[in-house]
Amino acid sequence: MKVNKYFDDNVFSIGFDSKDGAVSSGVMAPGEYTFGTSQKEKMVVVHGTMSVKLPGKDTWEEIVQGNAFHVEAGVEFNVKIEEHCAYLCYYS
Secondary structure, three states: OEEEEEOOOOEEEEEEEEOOEEEEEEEEOOEEEEEEOOOOEEEEEEEOEEEEEOOOOOOOEEEEOOOEEEEOOOOEEEEEEOOOEEEEEEEO
8 A cells, every 4th residue: 555645735545456456545635736647547536525627628517425537547637625525546
């Protein structure tokens, strides 16, 4: 397992390998963040709500607990968090 901290310790994740590929589980504090991808990602919100602005989109989309979004490899996307939020991210 690997622990990562980003954005002045406002985002924490624990990465691990599963039988289906790489996964990370994390928590984000309130704030606005820009992430870059090196692989395709499927991000599932497991607690709270996050707003995302995906590449090529002009609007923000609210992702609530239990829902997911997909991001292609080699792009950046924006996230806004109002209250602490937890997620699972699957990489492919």
